[in-house]
Amino acid sequence: MASVESFIAECRIKGIKLTGQRRVIAQVMVEGQGHPNAEQIHADAAHQHDRISLATVYRTLRVLRDAGMVIEHAFPDGRCHYELAGRPHHDHLIDKESGAIVEFCDPEIERLQQAIALRLGYRLTGHRLELYGVRAR
């Protein structure tokens, strides 16, 4: 998902009605980085659109999530954080001191998770792996 344009195009293809607010939220998600929560997205969006409510941010994120265009993570700060879907799969390491979020992917862990689920008699449909740590000195 390189550009706002292609994101908007995908919305159209998926039958998601486009409004001024939604375009702004799309831009914030595509051009922003990291794993913002709804409040941060709202703040960024408000910067470009003077008439956008937090409720609309939540509603739009839900629409995008249900369309598979955005991924929602319930992080342990008690809020949901959002990121663009379609990027390579990864998990998260969360810096307990700064709150910084580092992405990583380990094929070996992914493989093991499959194996464990299978061993327990389950078909894996998803997983959540978060590491918490502090910078090593």
Add this chain to the structure above:
Amino acid sequence: MASVESFIAECRIKGIKLTGQRRVIAQVMVEGQGHPNAEQIHADAAHQHDRISLATVYRTLRVLRDAGMVIEHAFPDGRCHYELAGRPHHDHLIDKESGAIVEFCDPEIERLQQAIALRLGYRLTGHRLELYGVRAR
């Protein structure tokens, strides 16, 4: 933590004041099984004590958690679930259909998590690993 008695004894050692309500909650945690949430603990406790509020359950669980005697998990149903601490470390596989929670432990995954954190320049202080799946037919 085999018995309610030893749990109570540990409370005394740790300076946790014992009340009727706390004894009942201790019993529910020690003799119950699984990963109940506060509401379920409250329901079980109310069965043995006719004067126990949900607020007390939360307060007691917090005391026990802070004392390291109970572990709190924020599962994706939006509630916190509790289990006795001191048992061997494990992670959880959650049945997306029934809500059943299966415990597992994989030393290899534990080792990999350490290695990943280190590789990213962090000292691991904790982790959360949940697998979601459905029964394989």
Add this chain to the structure above:
DNA sequence: GATCATTTGCGAACGGTTCGCATCTTGGAT
């Protein structure tokens, strides 16, 4: 048993998220 810090129940508050509703906007059809 008296004392005093702690704990309790109650109901209100909290924080993130969702909802209800009246109003406004969008996008397809004309």
Add this chain to the structure above:
DNA sequence: ATCCAAGATGCGAACCGTTCGCAAATGATC
């Protein structure tokens, strides 16, 4: 370009799990 139905928006209230404030009750220590 204009109209219209379907759908989106802002606002504030509601929601839900959890926490808090307070006056009353209880437990550990003497």
